[in-house]
Amino acid sequence: MNSFPSLAVRAFLLCLFAAPSLATEIIIGSVQPGVEPGTPEIGLVFLNDSAQPLALPQRLDAAIVKDGQSTPVVLDLLGSPQTIAPGAFAKPVYRFALPDRLSTGGPVRIELVGDMPASAAVILPTPMVPEAPPVELAAVPPDSRPEPDALQDSPQADGALNFSTYRLMYALLGTSPLNAKLQFSFKYALVDPDSGTASRLSFLRGIYFGYTQTMFWDLGVESSPFRSIDFQPELFYRYRSDLALASLQGSDVNVQAGVKHYSNGREEPFSRSFNTVYLEPSVSVPIGDSFRLTAAPRAFIYFGDLEDNPDIDEFRGHSGLRLTLVRDDGARLETAALGFIGTGRGSVQTDLSYPIKGGFLGDLNLRLHGQLFAGYGDNLFEYDRKSTRLRFGISLVP
Numbered sequence: 262m263n264s265f266p267s268l269a270v271r272a273f274l275l276c277l278f279a280a281p282s283l284a285t286e287i288i289i290g291s292v293q294p295g296v297e298p299g300t301p302e303i304g305l306v307f308l309n310d311s312a313q314p315l316a317l318p319q320r321l322d323a324a325i326v327k328d329g330q331s332t333p334v335v336l337d338l339l340g341s342p343q344t345i346a347p348g349a350f351a352k353p354v355y356r357f358a359l360p361d362r363l364s365t366g367g368p369v370r371i372e373l374v375g376d377m378p379a380s381a382a383v384i385l386p387t388p389m390v391p392e393a394p395p396v397e398l399a400a401v402p403p404d405s406r407p408e409p410d411a412l413q414d415s416p417q418a419d420g421a422l423n424f425s426t427y428r429l430m431y432a433l434l435g436t437s438p439l440n441a442k443l444q445f446s447f448k449y450a451l452v453d454p455d456s457g458t459a460s461r462l463s464f465l466r467g468i469y470f471g472y473t474q475t476m477f478w479d480l481g482v483e484s485s486p487f488r489s490i491d492f493q494p495e496l497f498y499r500y501r502s503d504l505a506l507a508s509l510q511g512s513d514v515n516v517q518a519g520v521k522h523y524s525n526g527r528e529e530p531f532s533r534s535f536n537t538v539y540l541e542p543s544v545s546v547p548i549g550d551s552f553r554l555t556a557a558p559r560a561f562i563y564f565g566d567l568e569d570n571p572d573i574d575e576f577r578g579h580s581g582l583r584l585t586l587v588r589d590d591g592a593r594l595e596t597a598a599l600g601f602i603g604t605g606r607g608s609v610q611t612d613l614s615y616p617i618k619g620g621f622l623g624d625l626n627l628r629l630h631g632q633l634f635a636g637y638g639d640n641l642f643e644y645d646r647k648s649t650r651l652r653f654g655i656s657l658v659p
Contacts, residue, residue, distance in 0.1 A: 301357065303336065303371070308350045316513070316547060317343045317353050319587065322425055324372050333424075334358065334371075335658065341550045341589060358626065423450040428473050429595070429612060431630050431656035439481035440488070442632070442652055446473040471495045471519075477640045489640040495521035512546040521561075525641045532569045533641045537561040548586070555585040576637045576645055578604040591616040591628075600637070608636025614656050630656035 307317065321336040336355035345351045428446035435442065452458060452465040459466050472494050479488040497519025518541070524534035539561035548554050559581045563574060578600030585595045592615045600607030614628040632652045638644040 302339070303355045303357070304352055305355060306350060306352050307345060314347060315345050317345065317351060319553065319589065321355060321373055323357070326372065337591075338589070342547055342553065344547075423453060424448075425450075426657070427471050429614075429656060431612075431614075431632070431654060433630060433632055433652035433654035434480075435650050435652035438479070440650075440652075441478040441480055441654075442475065442650075443478065444473065444475045447471070467499045467501070469497055469499060471497060475640070489525055489642040491641040492524050492526055493521060495519050497521075512544065515543045515545075517541045517543070523641060527642075529569075531642065533644060534569050535563055535567055535573050536565040537563055551589045553587050555583075555587075557583045557585075559583070570644060573644060575604060576600060576606050578602055578607055593628075606637050608634065608638055610634045612656075616658070617655075626658055628656045628658065630654050 317338060319338050319342065323334050323336050324331045325334055326332075334357045336357050339354045339356055343351050343353060424447055426446065427448040428444070430445045431443070433442045434440075448469045448471040450466065451468045451470055454466045474493070475491040476487055477489045477491075479486055497517055499515065499517045501513070501515050519539060521537050521539060522534070523536070525532065527533070539559055541557055541559040543555055543557035545553060545555040561579055561581075567573060580602045581597065581599040583595065583597045585593065587593050594611070594613050596609065596611045598607065598609050611633045612630065613632075614630040617623050617625075617627050617629060630653065632650075634648070634650045634652075637647050639646075639648050639650055
């Protein structure tokens with residue numbers, strides 16, 4: 262998700278629920294009678310008070326708060342990507358899935374969370390049944406929000422919303438031999454972005470703990486054991502710059518640096534483990550009206566004991582590159598190359614996914630996913646073996 266620099270952009274939120282078919286009949290400040298539960302839409306007003314053009318994010322992490330309970334949601338931008346000129350504003354519309362438990366009665370509040378702290382809280386009505394009277398909205402001005410220390414002690418700020426997805430998460434099936442590959446990944450903001458500490462020392466909002474676990478399931482042999490389970494915990498700092506590329510409107514430049522451990526959790530002689538320190542800058546630019554390309558090169562060095570795999574650098578090298586192309590309808594293509602520079606070896610993995618729309622599977626927010634791996638180290642145990650694997654399955658929204 263692309264996010265705005267917190268010091269350069271303020272989001273003044275005027276929101277309402279409406280059925281998708283009524284999107285063109287939105288009236289800021291009230292809700293029309295007859296709206297049924299479904300996929301609500303939210304109109305946001307973004308003001309760019311910086312000196313640089315800024316692109317609207319395709320996705321925003323948010324939380325719905327009702328009766329003292331917080332429910333994470335993801336806001337998806339409707340329509341083509343937009344760029345806000347310096348000193349101008351935009352009124353985009355975002356859509357998200359309303360949790361079932363919030364489909365009846367009572368006011369709720371929606372807040373932006375994660376890397377772009379919300380600058381205003383918003384009071385929203387829940388979807389209404391026919392014959393219900395209109396409900397007036399009350400956008401809470403920024404100066405009336407609770408103080409950061411009060412937020413820190415509130416039920417909503419207990420840290421649950423600091424979790425978010427990190428790398429791709431999927432369940433895939435391959436043949437020759439019959440195998441499955443499963444991966445889940447998350448990151449956790451170690452400092453609550455709404456806390457008093459983060460308010461005083463804003464750079465602390467960029468500290469994360471990340472964890473990725475990849476499991477390789479050998480379905481072609483008796484008892485179907487897991488052939489390898491790769492564990493990848495890491496501690497990293499992510500800096501989101503407000504410096505756009507002058508010649509490319511809507512671009513942004515970010516930097517991530519961290520310490521990462523790799524291990525398969527097994528004993529000798531099957532143990533594999535090593536540690537790296539890495540630096541990963543990234544540049545994200547719009548391509549035409551419908552695409553966004555992100556390039557993220559990574560450089561890393563090994564440290565610590567390499568007794569389990571002393572020649573690991575000969576197969577993984579010291580550098581990598583990840584290219585991600587996202588279309589505004591949710592289609593995503595990502596290619597990650599590792600270890601080619603100066604090694605003559607390495608690997609390439611390409612992931613292609615597209616959201617499943619309509620029907621029961623569409624309601625589950627799943628994506629069709631295909632993956633092609635070629636090179637060394639499909640899993641950590643086989644870091645020095647060359648293979649080609651084609652797998653298909655489903656993935657979650659990244």
